[in-house]
Amino acid sequence: MKIALLGTGFGQAHAAVYAARGDAEVVMFGRDAEKTAKAAGQFGFASSTGMDAAFEDDSFDLVDICLPIPLHAESVLRALQSGKHVLVELPLADSVEDAKRVAQAAAHSDKHVFVDMFERFIPANQALFDAVRQGTYGQLEHLTLWNLTAHLWPGASLGLKILPLEAMHSDMDIITCTLGLPQDLTVTTVARDEDSGAIDAAFRFERAAARSTVSSLMPKSFGARGGYTASFEHGVLDASSSMGFDGKPTGAVTAYTADGARELDLPAADQYTAMIGHVMDVLDGKAANQIAPDSVLDALQLTLDLDQKVNGTR
Missing domain, CATH: 3.40.50.720 (NAD(P)-binding Rossmann-like Domain)
Structure with a gap:
């Protein structure tokens, strides 16, 4: 190739x-x-x-x-x-x-x-997608996503003008893949300066609610941390991950049901390696394209709606 x-x-x-x-x-x-x-x-x-x-x-x-x-x-x-x-x-x-x-x-x-919807290849997210698709715990009723990071990339702005399109698009994809497009969106923001800020977005659906929070207000020693809590009719999936100065992430997903708590056994996978591996497999005729343009339109619509709320007309 x-x-x-x-x-x-x-x-x-x-x-x-x-x-x-x-x-x-x-x-x-x-x-x-x-x-x-x-x-x-x-x-x-x-x-x-x-x-x-x-x-x-x-x-x-x-x-x-x-x-x-x-x-x-x-x-x-x-x-x-x-x-x-x-x-x-x-x-x-x-x-x-x-x-x-x-x-x-x-x-x-x-x-x-x-x-490059890389988040679709993160094992923790695949566990969430599978649970929704298979109805493992019943209907998804509430989804909270969060990403908190320090400035780990020298020279890169993580201010309010940047965060919606470049830091929250993946969350919007997770939301639209699991719940569809919302009926309503409300946004709260905090800006420390042009390069540092936080956004809290709340989404209302007919039978569910979701929230996405991103912040670049953390000190460098904090690294980057993120995760989600997905509350279903009959259980909860709780995921968390962290990344330090070495760039190597760690994470876990725990399922909580009436029978107790169980950590899911997920494969180790780097999302970018998995994404490009998928591209190569499709081009080799070994897989169907899971990240085609028509599959990202709802996520982009929601991301642009969020950006409009945060930044107005660009």
Whole structure:
């Protein structure tokens, strides 16, 4: 598989997975020649500043887009028009209209489009999805999601302008995958400065309620922690995870029922490795695409509604 990887920021997270697999030939594309060569060199990849080649060179099988959000939709459409499979970082687009254009183009193409909904591959979240789908504990009545983090990524803003699209989109996907779109959304925010803040969002459904909280107000020693509590008619799933300076997460999911408490036996899995593994399996004909554009439209709608509440019209 020959892959054109666009972007030297978060693109490095994808590059690390490709390098560990060993079954992909990757060229990393960026605007700054020195920065791009340095990033690519860490993984033994070639580099280029000639972005057009990612779309025009017929030798590329997959275009992996890790560019700024406003460039996502048009880059996906260009890759499809060039006859390439596409993996794009979340969110798919910065408007529902553009996302629908991509979904329609993907539906009429013989090429696959994947959106990096990495949270769908986290074992703790898969346990929640399975419980809802299978009705293991009855109807889901209340879902609380939380993510609290320090500034662990130098130079990256985690302020109110950034948090909805780049930090809460995954929670919106979990909510829409388990409960659908809400009837009502209310939001409370706190801003320490332009780069640090907290958002608490509450969602009302006909027979359920949900809440998503994200905060970047934590000191560095806190690291990053997150999880969920899902209350069903006949039980509760409670998940928690933490990540320290080493970047290695730990976590657990406990099921509480009338029979007592039981920690679930979940497989160890890195979500980005699992996501890219899924992409490769689909392209090899071994799996059906679980992260196609049409599967993320509700989550994007809710994320943009949340962003509107927090930031108004951009």
